[in-house]
Amino acid sequence: MSGLAAYAADEAQSRGRRYEEPAATYRGEYQRDRDRIIHSTAFRRLVYKTQVFVNHEGDLYRTRLTHSLEVSQVGRSVAAALSLNEPLIEAICLAHDLGHTPFGHAGQDELNDCMREFGGFEHNLQSLRVVDELEAKYAEFPGLNLMFETREGILKHCSKANARELGDIGQRFLNREQPGLEAQIANIADAIAYNNHDVDDGIRAGLLSVEQLRDQALFASGYEEVRRRYPDLEDRRLIYETIRRMIGAVVSDLIETTRANIEAAAPRSIDDVRMASKALVSFSDEVYEQHIALKRFLQKHLYSHEKKLKMTKRAQTIIRELFELYSADVKLLPDEFSDHAANEDEPGRARIVADYVAGMTDRYAIAEHERLL
Numbered sequence: 047m048s049g050l051a052a053y054a055a056d057e058a059q060s061r062g063r064r065y066e067e068p069a070a071t072y073r074g075e076y077q078r079d080r081d082r083i084i085h086s087t088a089f090r091r092l093v094y095k096t097q098v099f100v101n102h103e104g105d106l107y108r109t110r111l112t113h114s115l116e117v118s119q120v121g122r123s124v125a126a127a128l129s130l131n132e133p134l135i136e137a138i139c140l141a142h143d144l145g146h147t148p149f150g151h152a153g154q155d156e157l158n159d160c161m162r163e164f165g166g167f168e169h170n171l172q173s174l175r176v177v178d179e180l181e182a183k184y185a186e187f188p189g190l191n192l193m194f195e196t197r198e199g200i201l202k203h204c205s206k207a208n209a210r211e212l213g214d215i216g217q218r219f220l221n222r223e224q225p226g227l228e229a230q231i232a233n234i235a236d237a238i239a240y241n242n243h244d245v246d247d248g249i250r251a252g253l254l255s256v257e258q259l260r261d262q263a264l265f266a267s268g269y270e271e272v273r274r275r276y277p278d279l280e281d282r283r284l285i286y287e288t289i290r291r292m293i294g295a296v297v298s299d300l301i302e303t304t305r306a307n308i309e310a311a312a313p314r315s316i317d318d319v320r321m322a323s324k325a326l327v328s329f330s331d332e333v334y335e336q337h338i339a340l341k342r343f344l345q346k347h348l349y350s351h352e353k354k355l356k357m358t359k360r361a362q363t364i365i366r367e368l369f370e371l372y373s374a375d376v377k378l379l380p381d382e383f384s385d386h387a388a389n390e391d392e393p394g395r396a397r398i399v400a401d402y403v404a405g406m407t408d409r410y411a412i413a414e415h416e417r418l419l
């Protein structure tokens with residue numbers, strides 16, 4: 047592909063797909079990956095899955111789907127500025143949360159607890175499982191049969207034990223290697239997107255105040271600048287203009303710092319990037335600290351807000367009771383799941399139940415819980 051930097055992921059040098067396929071006629075291979083992700087059922091279900099606010103709490107809050115689109119927007123901007131592979135980064139960003147349970151982190155933690163004796167549940171690993179195994183759409187292979195680099199980007203972190211079971215895709219966690227630059231960017235684009243949209247959603251929900259946020263360097267500098275330039279601007283537009291500047295500031299810093307890191311390390315191929323002693327994609331120290339401070343602030347004041355915690359309790363009950371019900375009687379599962387479960391031992395059955403529960407949307411989980419109890 048022309049216009050790509052030498053250290054970008056290039057499909058001509060890809061480690062390829064798990065099942066060999068003829069080349070696409072009118073698309074690049076990473077575009078094809080992105081298109082398969084968009085056509086997957088797991089992707090469509092993201093629209094009814096919680097990011098921070100449960101889906102029915104209001105129409106304007108982010109869902110997993112709109113979050114994923116914003117991650118992709120940030121990722122593509124950075125990729126284009128650094129002459130990296132934009133379709134690849136888009137594919138990784140759109141797929142990064144496919145394995146999330148209903149009800150966000152509350153759901154994931156509870157399902158992990160239910161699965162404690164059977165290897166646990168981890169949403170990031172589940173995203174890879176969705177694209178490798180669970181999507182059942184193609185005649186010739188399970189999953190979406192994505193390119194190695196797309197799968198590498200989806201698997202952001204992984205325990206040593208899981209890495210050993212995963213084969214080639216887990217190898218870098220054992221060898222302490224980096225993933226390609228596109229994967230590194232997708233990972234940070236996720237954090238940039240949620241830090242900023244959660245400020246927006248948190249203010250809208252009345253759980254965060256501008257007064258509180260003015261202690262945060264990233265918010266304060268944008269906010270003061272907007273107030274100086276537009277002293278009479280109404281509240282809502284003032285917030286949008288502030289967040290717009292916050293995103294701009296961290297994205298510019300990420301591009302410039304990463305560009306300097308690349309110049310210093312002078313990688314000549316994606317394998318040089320993989321072998322580098324540390325990740326080449328990073329913020330400057332100053333912006334990194336501000337970014338982390340904002341993340342901690344959101345953890346304390348938004349994600350742990352008492353209104354959120356009430357929702358968390360309800361979500362945990364639903365997930366646990368669904369898991370227990372299906373585990374006790376796998377015939378309650380839809381046929382394609384119960385047929386598989388019938389031939390499995392206890393850990394195998396638990397994994398099938400976890401796959402089914404994890405795939406649910408918020409509203410389906412609520413309805414199913416009501417129906418069964």
Ligand code: MG
Binds near residue numbers: 113117142236
């Ligand atoms: Mg995410």
